[in-house]
Amino acid sequence: MKRFLFLVHPLSNPHRTIMALRCRFWKSLVTEEYTQTEISTLCRFRWKDKIEGVVMSIPFLPDEMIDDQERALSLLHRAYRLALAEYGNIDAVGLGSLCSVVASRGVELQKMIPVPVTTGNAATAWCLYAHIQNRSVTEPIAVLGSLSPVGQVLCRLLNQNGYDLRVDKKRAAKKYGWSYGAAEEIVRGASLVVGCGPTGPVVDGSALEPNAEVIDVALPGSIRGSVHNMVYQGEGMSMPSSWKRGFWGPLYHMVSGYGWNTVLACLIEPLIVVSLNRKEGLALGSRIDPQAVLDFGSEADRLGFTPKLIIHRMG
Secondary structure, three states, X not given: OEEEEEEEOOOOHHHHHHHHHHHOOHHHHHHOOOOOOOOEEEEEEEEOOOEEEEEEEOOOOHHHHHHOHHHHHHHHHHHHHHHHXXXXXXXXXXXXXXXXXXXXXXXXXXXXOOOOEEOOHHHHHHHXXXXXXXXXXXXXXEEEOOOOHHHHHHHHHXXXXXXXXEEOOHHHHHOOXXXXXXXXXXXXXXXXXXXXOOOOOOEEHHHOOOOOEEEEOOOOOOEEOOOOOEEEEEEXXXXXXXXXXXXXXXXXXXXOOOOOOEEEHHHHHHHHHHHOOOOOOOOEOOXXXXXXXXXXXXXXXXXXXXXXXXXXXXX
């Protein structure tokens, strides 16, 4: 059986406590100290009986990931070696949350292991692209985080399809002649706002137009303060019946924040890498090939995974 490894980390202390309970790290629950020994499998998935997915967590919180990236990289590498020892073969490695940001967005880990590493950003970009295509949008679209890997490739795809964009970075606008400005400026008059940034809130909710909707993949979200608009999480996907989750899988889906019957697109990306027999990831580093995004979408649809909007905040 082919197999992929998906590496994650707890987003908060409560998440880390849940991880410790799940993996029976009793000593860590008492001492609140987490080391490389607290790397373990959270759950396992299967697509039919052809491809297995193993989700493993490293014990770093977000600020620890950013502050000590060399250590974070060593933990990611150790998790890969542990997975090899426990499961026998790993055909691709996917990176979730800040695992996909540290150490040059997967580039340094790719140098250390012989199988494709993929960050999940192609899957995230595909979901945003599909959501926008499914809507009747004639007014300019405001793109927050336009220089992020997801933002860059999404803007290229939307530009190819004739969408009018407003972006939050001059460098992103220069090549295509788009309008640009500060976040509060570009959302003015926009009925659709797309959040692609990797670092959290960039615009106050009061700056949004009353009729504006937000599709967001930033974590934390792109909008801060009170919001009187519909805000959707944009990187969820519906699951086919062929996606087997075992006992712990549904709980992982719940804890990851997207609900019982929704899977994160970034988790599906290494599945697609394996299914396509790719020798390299769909997304690695700061630039993503638009064709890789389209390839993800085509194969994900063939396997039965489709983009799904989840209400995050509702005014």
